[in-house]
Amino acid sequence: MTEPILQTVGLSIRFGGVEAVRGVNLCLAERELRCLIGPNGAGKSTLFKLLTGQLQPTAGRILFHGEDITGDHTHAIARRGIGIKTQVPNLFDSLTVRDHLWLAARRTNSRPRADAITDEIIERVGLGAIAGGMVGRLSHGLRQWVELGTVLAGNPELILLDEPAAGMTHDEVARTAELVREINRTHALIVVEHDMQFVRMIARTVTVMHQGAVLVEDTMDQILKNSAVRDIYLGKHGGA
């Protein structure tokens, strides 16, 4: 078996008395697509913040391509090739969509190459109609795509998507799922999502988190049959 792209060993973080992430061992292969589900407060977004260096773990290690990146600065981790679409999109409100993609692409590419990548991503994500517009005025769904496109323009090896389908219409969700599958041909992904329909569209392996720890990790079919998962999560939200 080839070396995993990402591995966490006993990753934990404690805020005061609460252990928001507890001893998480996660292993992600090259070009794997992993869905991460769990009820609100399960620690999914916190885990993402640990992976991107926005929070420092109180215990445990993070390995990227076998190298220890625990405690590295956010920008250093991003340079190694981890990109993230955050839960609430982090965007430059007074810049245009084109500026976003260009800034992401330009860090590692020459100016003409960055221009070309920008055009390519605009085409691929379908942002043509809004490319020159200021991002601050866009709807939540469109902002999600802009951020997704921005992450893609930086071409990281591993892409983390935190609720990429939130705030989207049914058609937009389907379009996003298609995009995720397409990205997965060349990139590894971890996707956090509440929308189970969306998860069904894309999922192969699913990790379920509950109260900061990994509850179970299995294929989508098995997860749907798992009674423990049903109890904590699907039982309450499955029909939605």
Add this chain to the structure above:
Amino acid sequence: MLISVGLAIVFGMMRVINLAHGEFLMLGGYAAIVATNHGVNIWIAMLLVAPIVVGIIGVIAERLIIRVLYGRMIDTLLATWGLSLFFIGLVTTIFGNTVNGIGAPLGGIAVGRYSISLYRLVLVGIAAAILVAIYVVLRTTRLGLLARGTMENPNMAAALGVSPPRVYAATFGVGAALTGLAGGLLAPISGVLPTVGAAYVAKAFITVISGGTAIMAGTASAASLFGTVNQLLTYLTTPVIGEAGLLAAAILLLRVLPHGITGKLFRGSL
């Protein structure tokens, strides 16, 4: 140093960075002096007139300016800066730009043979009494609870039937009044200039910021630490080097402990 502590507590309590605070101090001084020159007893002028006048000015400023800008910290900062310039200009226009003729009450407090030292002693006593009073009010009374609760979570306070704007205005007014009181008390010691406020502001801000978010424990520990650094350097060299050392210490400290002293050490204290 005690004056600096007293001032600092006011800053900490308001959680609104008010660059016009030094000017409140200055206005307090002028209020005391003008009242004394009009035949009001000096103690009444210092202890009553100064805080009341400045408190009223504070409430007016809060109503007209600060209220519009709550939550926009930087705009508040800028607006109070404008206010500060405005006050300096106003006072300069009215009283002129000199200490001359307004240092009159200096002789007014001849208490026994040790006039000045005794006055300073009284000053220390008053400052200590005010500190204790603030602490008691904030900790134990309904008013203090209201103020602290509102600063902590205005929406929740509003949901509980408290009117946050009124609490803000009252707190700001009280803060201004305390500063005015300090100004009144300082007037006989140092005299008053329109620009006297600036001298105190930098020092007090550093103390508060380095103290972190806990009002009493933070400012007290920061003030005593910086007081020591300041005094030590002043003793060894000159007051100005002392001040520069103070700032350097503050910046170093902020690099090490970005949440202020109490952020790390006294979590959960007032």
Add this chain to the structure above:
Amino acid sequence: MKLRRVSPGIVATAAVMVAVGLGVPLVVDQFQLLQLTVFASMCILALSLGVVWGYGGILCFGQSAFFGLGAYTYAVTAVNLAESTLAILLSIVVPAVFAALLGYFMFYGRLSDVYLGVITLSVTLIFFNLMNSTAGDAYRIGTARLNGFNGMPSLPTFNVPGNPGRLLDPTETFYLVMALLLSVYVGLHALLASHFGRVVVAVRENETRCELLGYDVRLHKLLVFTLGGAIAGLAGSLFANWGAFVSPNVFSLSTTSQIIIWVIVGGLGTLVGPIIGCVLMQYLATELGTQQLANTSLMFGIIFLAFVLLVPRGIVPSLGVVRARLSAVRARPPA
């Protein structure tokens, strides 16, 4: 705001500067020329804060610290060497190094905006007190006496590089200052259009996103802050040369608040704004000063308050909004 390469506005502003630089010495008298020279020096100072605050999003209340440091560096070096070329260079380098040091502690300490503002303000006030206390013979650097609050008079003025005996006359000085203003203005625009400049603006907009894209936010802020310090230092040396005099007032609260007012009045996020704000306010201050109508501090306080409360974006961006609205109204078909 769009990140454009070269806009007609920049070309127009540069053209106006060239026209003023070349035309004015022909039509005004010596006194007015000196006035305009100091205006132009101050415009460079306004630009330094305009880029640090307006584009870098760094709330620096102590721009006068670098300005004053530049002025004093020029004074001390020029007195010691009796030659101005090295003095000018040092007056850029010393404040830049100081800004880099201060910036390192502030940005790598992850201080928030408000803390930055208060610390930079405190720094400048402490310089003010420090310089005021340097009266007496003990305080001298080389042969240069600092003279405390009396300031340093009769400084050597600019000379032709390498020829200390050949001093620049007022007209030549004006040409020099205008040329520097033009280069700083155009240079900053070029910088802002570059990759670095665009990242700086992005940092202002959203630091988290910049880091997540792999840009080192602290480094970019530090570099902009240092650049601002260097430009302010240059303005300081021009100012010291203009009056052949420097006093602790360069560090005073009123100097630092003036710089802030220029930028607020002119508008954040533009470069022409601070220049316009600076010229307007300088003109106003000169008029008020000569007519003794009202205290300048009082007037500036009122203007400051009025702009923060009523025109928070400043003149230039607000004009842009008005223009956009007008054209939107015109574009709409009559109902």
